[in-house]
Amino acid sequence: MIIIVSPKTRDEFKSYYELRYKVLRETWGLQKGTEKDDYEPISRHFMAVEESTREIIGVVKLFEKEPGVGWFSHMAVTPGHQHKGIGKLLLNFVEEEAKREGYKTLGCMARLNTTAFFEKAGYKINGLPSHYIGTTQVVWMEKTI
Ligand SMILES: CC(C)(COP(=O)(O)OP(=O)(O)OC[C@H]1O[C@@H](n2cnc3c(N)ncnc32)[C@H](O)[C@@H]1OP(=O)(O)O)[C@@H](O)C(=O)NCCC(=O)NCCS
Numbered sequence: 001m002i003i004i005v006s007p008k009t010r011d012e013f014k015s016y017y018e019l020r021y022k023v024l025r026e027t028w029g030l031q032k033g034t035e036k037d038d039y040e041p042i043s044r045h046f047m048a049v050e051e052s053t054r055e056i057i058g059v060v061k062l063f064e065k066e067p068g069v070g071w072f073s074h075m076a077v078t079p080g081h082q083h084k085g086i087g088k089l090l091l092n093f094v095e096e097e098a099k100r101e102g103y104k105t106l107g108c109m110a111r112l113n114t115t116a117f118f119e120k121a122g123y124k125i126n127g128l129p130s131h132y133i134g135t136t137q138v139v140w141m142e143k144t145i
Pocket of ligand 1: 023024074075076077078081082083084085086087088089109110111113114115116117120
């Protein structure tokens, strides 16, 4: 069974950031450390874990962008577990947490090759593609929750 929990111990945080780095940064040869942003301390961190093995297979974080608006970021699923519903599970979870926080809108900076994934969940592009991460530009997508 897959459960979603927050990392608590030093080792759990290590594995959490390692997954982020491997899936979101290493493929472009980006330096260790680039998997973190300025908002780590004000973020709530979540990870999908295979309960029987304790393997971490997906991650996402959530923080306040501005009053009433939540921002989730650094969503990643390990390549061996992609396209099995884990991303959707994390997205549903983070939406429920965002509602609980009282946000009325939830959004993310989506990589251009993943906008279809977020569109399926009701997110709409709002703005123009901006900066590059590796070889991919990102664009703000949001949804009223
Ligand atoms: C994007 C990502 C988080 C999606 O997670 P996932 O577990 O693979 O996705 P799911 O299996 O939950 O897919 C849910 C639905 O979206 C679709 N989907 C998944 N990835 C997609 C993509 N890149 N483009 C279009 N559709 C996609 C699935 O086919 C599925 O459709 P269905 O409900 O009609 O069957 C994951 O593939 C990933 O980590 N990719 C690499 C890192 C990345 O790009 N992260 C996002 C940064 S913005």
